[in-house]
Amino acid sequence: MPDVTKYNSTRINNEHITAYTCAIKGNDLKDDEIESVLLKKFGETLSKGAMMWYHNLPSNSMDSFTMLADSFVKAHAGAIKVDTRMFDIFKIKQRENEMLREFVSRFQMEPMELPPDSNDWAVQAFTQGLNEQSLIASKKLK
Numbered sequence: 001m002p003d004v005t006k007y008n009s010t011r012i013n014n015e016h017i018t019a020y021t022c023a024i025k026g027n028d029l030k031d032d033e034i035e036s037v038l039l040k041k042f043g044e045t046l047s048k049g050a051m052m053w054y055h056n057l058p059s060n061s062m063d064s065f066t067m068l069a070d071s072f073v074k075a076h077a078g079a080i081k082v083d084t085r086m087f088d089i090f091k092i093k094q095r096e097n098e099m100l101r102e103f104v105s106r107f108q109m110e111p112m113e114l115p116p117d118s119n120d121w122a123v124q125a126f127t128q129g130l131n132e133q134s135l136i137a138s139k140k141l142k
Contacts, residue, residue: 006047013076017069020045038065042072050076089122094131103134 004023007016024038039062043054053075062068094103107126127135 004045006045007050007076008047013073016045017072021065035065039068042068089125090128092125093129094134096131098131100130100134103129 004020005016007013020042021038024041025034027037029037042065043051046054050072053072057071062071092107094100098106107129
């Protein structure tokens, strides 16, 4: 097995497919062996959730490496985007003279693309984004 960095959702999934394919094709395999090796060894290049996804695939459900690669890309397309979006949402801050209502409207537009299980950190991001005046007012309301 060639040395391929394991995919762990921090790498762009298309880059992983390309690196893996190049590593396999770089070996001294016959053309008719390449497809079989691509299919059989792909799981060894995965870790964490991607590995679980691979192991949960039904036996013999992928007829070609192209089919496996497409399924992998679709299954992991959102992983990096969610991490990026989560980071971005913590950057949203209430402007000094912005009314709370305006900030709430602006804030609500951002998490639209976030997964439903992100509510805990969305609340935390919202609270951290309040300016001092709104933060004091919200503490009084509690």
